[in-house]
Amino acid sequence: MFDNQTYIGRFAPSPTGPLHLGSLYTALASFLDAKSQHGLWLLRIDDLDTPRNIAGATELILKTLEVFGLHWDGSVVYQSQSTKYYEEALQRLELSQLIYACQCSRKSLATDGPCYCGEKKLDLTLPHAYRVKITPKTIAFIDQLQGLISENRVDQTDFVIKRKDQIIAYQFAVVMDDHLQGITHVVRGYDLLASTSKQIYLQQLLGLTTPHYMHVPIIIDAHGFKLSKQTLAEGVDLNRPEQLLYELLGLLRQNPTIALRHASVQEQLSWGIAHWNPQALSDCQTITWA
Ligand SMILES: [Zn+2]
Known part of the structure; x- marks a missing residue:
């Protein structure tokens, strides 16, 4: 689909609710990593687990990414199209x-x-x-x-x-999706690190290429719980994206300059791409959001 690309990354949210701070954090890391290497950043909606899907969630996720300037390349891919x-x-x-x-x-x-x-x-x-x-x-x-x-x-x-209910299980679907989209680099949350060996096992069985992996820290709250839909983490506020984006750059340990605090979303992202240093997160598994 995208010939001669040495970097094809992706963000693959499930339409089970609005994007919360933790998922936006991962999306931003994956976007900055792709764009700092002149790569493509694809968007895939992981909608296979139909009983968990929530009406309107996909639209809200797309809107959130747009408000935060995280524009994806190509058209949105839905897992349900790949059955x-x-x-x-x-x-x-x-x-x-x-x-x-x-x-x-x-x-x-x-x-x-x-x-x-x-x-x-x-x-x-x-x-x-x-x-x-x-x-x-x-x-x-x-x-x-x-x-x-x-x-x-x-x-x-x-x-x-x-699964017995005929739904393709997550591990298998992800392996196939990454292959179908030609993904070369997977940037995702540390909570998925334990899935990676299973996915590599499946890639080897199917004779597929293993992409590069980077597992970024997950955001936890003051009580040590992961922000997730299960802990009822709220969707991010779409009214002040500049403020939240600045905080996210800080949580990614990118040391955004003070001057950037009042900059536009586009200016902050350009700075983030130019200064992207993922190694600031080396060996880090959790970041506390207080
Ligand atoms: Zn059995």
């Missing part, structure tokens, strides 16, 4: 016997122990999920901020890549 590609990849994995059907429920897993569906003959006319078979191996990668991450986390359990 065909997920199913094709799933079939390939099934033909290679790398996945198996599973009819365990959360309850049966809790009471009867781990899933042995791979060894059973199941009635496939009944609802079933798909799990990927895990071959124990160490997945290692260099995270641009967190350093060398070497995990054998993936060898713990065969994880679900298609």
Whole structure:
């Protein structure tokens, strides 16, 4: 889609509510990283988990990004448009016997122990999920901020890549989406670091390229809780974007100049791109927002 681009980044919010400070923080980091390297910054709406989607959230997310000057390249991509590609990849994995059907429920897993569906003959006319078979191996990668991450986390359990309710699971969808969009650089929150080895495992099974990863700190409140939709973090105030953008640059430890405090959104972003120094966040996992 975008030939000869050495940097293609993305921001991939779920339409489960308005953008709160924590997600805007990640969006800004990802935008500055892409633009400081003359890259493209794509926007993808992760709308596969339909029961969690909230009407109007997508429109609000797009408006918020526009108000904060975070203009994306190309048109918005919706996960729900890619179902065909997920199913094709799933079939390939099934033909290679790398996945198996599973009819365990959360309850049966809790009471009867781990899933042995791979060894059973199941009635496939009944609802079933798909799990990927895990071959124990160490997945290692260099995270641009967190350093060398070497995990054998993936060898713990065969994880679900298609849910019993027919929804493609997050890990699998993200791997396919990043591939379909030609993503070269993933900048996202530290809370997703634990997912990365699973995603790399899937990339390797599918023969896909692994992008560069950078996991930025997550914003926590004074009580140490992550700002998220679960903690009912409010959507950001769209009335004074300059003020919040200035604070976000500070939370990204970019040391914005005092003069920038009253500058326009565009001026602040231009400064942010020109001075982007992600290493200021090295080894940092959380930032407190008081
Ligand atoms: Zn099972």
